[in-house]
Amino acid sequence: MAAPDEHRIDVRLLVLAAISAILLALPLVFTGRYYLRVLTQMSFFIVFASAFGLLFGRTNQLFLCIAALAGISAYTSGLLTSRLGMEHWSTILLGSIFSAGVAAGLSYVANVRRMGVVFVAILTLAFQLIFENLVTGLVWLTGGDTGFRPPPLPLGPLGSLLGEQMSFYLIAAVLAIGTLFVNYWLMERSKWGLIMEAVRNEEVASEVIGINVRRVKVTVSALSGFMIGLAGALYGYFNGLISPIYFSFASIDILSQVMAVFGGRGTVIGPLIGSAVFTYVNENIRYLGPISLSVYGALIVVLFAAFREGMVATLRRWTRLVF
Template sequence: MWKLKRPGSRLSSSPVVLLIVFVILAIIPSLLKNPYQLRVLTIIAIFIAFTYAANIIFGESRQLFLCMSAISGIAAYTSAILSIELGLNPWLTILIGIAFSTAVGSLLSYVSVSRGLGVIFVAIVTLAFTLIFENTILGLRSITMGETGLVVPTLWWPLEGLFGRRLASYYVILAYSAIVALIYFMLIHSKFGMALKAIRSDNVSAEVIGIDVTKHQVMAVALGSSILGMGGSLYAYYQGMASPGVFSPLMDITIFLMLILGGFGAPIGPIVGAVFIILIQELTRGLGQLTMTFFGGLLVVLILIFREGIASIFDKVATYVYYSKRS
């Protein structure tokens, strides 16, 4: 399970396919009629980046971080608080937010890797961290406004004059997730990515052949955390507020769903997963709280019978077409 075994066609990891998908995502807004649809598309773009981050942290480096919501929430709240309290330029606060979440993520990874914690203990430590984050946000009511959330100043999006606010923010966020996808693609084909793969299959042998396991694991999480941080801050500025309801454990479940649905290790996977899950989420909005039940059930079904993800189905179909043409 979750091994990268893609014989024949490699449609799901082809850079051309990746490029085409992002071009399509860039064209879609001109076909949309109302701002609601554009909004959904923007959220899809953010979650594409989040899922790439999860794919780096869990998929590539096999560290079960159950605190992705907290890591991106730290950046969101840091930038919100700094721009409100100190009046800093929002883009500067985004950078500071990224620095914060990267630092926190790396620290968590460093202690867990250097103490040699097993998967369960990493999960427990990070889950505890998620709860610490939530309770801090709820407890520091005077700064964070508790459950109601913090209203953030408006961000100036580049190209705002050309496209108008809504479209400009979409393109900025789409550019961010396209860059993240590119980073991921370069990562898995780099020496660093190979090293992560070696660690994943056997960390002792990896250490023996001279790979610095701690350094690579921590760097993977640092990269993932900075992606999560940037996404969190952008999300907060896009929404106009940072609220604990957004950066809650449900966000972790959503991201894992996207990752598993799309398939691990396939560069196209996070896009497929994010598009499917966000669309399902919007279509089932009428269910209210039952959405959670639906997602929980979906997670169970995916884990039980569908661990290779949708991306692998594309590959199978492509392989089939390829071989049937040759014979």
């Protein structure tokens, strides 16, 4: 955040590289189908949580429709491949561009008259509701509540070499690593980091010193929407089923928020820490059923009331105390 000197930048890059290596090597330690599935899940949530953290932590835009953005891309790609027989990867790209456009559109509408963080929240929450009702209601197209099975993602030589599960994990992990590096460049290396931080601090002052606040917000939204779209489409193929339950507020947004806030919103590795911790927690409270929602509710209350700065800031303080 505070202008890092050249030395610290190198350290951060090293940390990121180490994290990437660890992510890729995880399946060597955690073997077996179950673990591989959970790790893949975690990688997707690194992307969702990072995008939420970037939008909220750096541009003050509280997007409460991460699931809908992911779902738009998943449904687009899934429908195009299953109904029109189109090729997978190009439809994933199309779906992600669609998600990016919708995210940018929502951001644009919310910022037309500078209605602030509350309005973005209301608008995106309404949009999430629109999405869920739309895909449930258009039964002839989407299969309604039960959803539909898209044709499996052709994994090519990678699949025949490593098997489907491992290939999916590697794809998701590479996407997560890519997201981390994009966020690192955006937040810490480029002038965008400072400009976003200014916008987050004081919008009127930002505008008055020459920052096109709306453009910054819309651009960041488009980029986040694109990342969410990529992850969302792949998540659909990974689950093998595209249905409203996978792309509901309860199954994606809540986890992404908890992960991003716990780790530290607006930081690069915060969402990663959060995803690791809460993927583990989630697996362990899954048996609770609907009441796990209450657990997350209580968690959000406690996190925000007492732990708003997040893990990264806390770690920074601890390490400063130690060294």
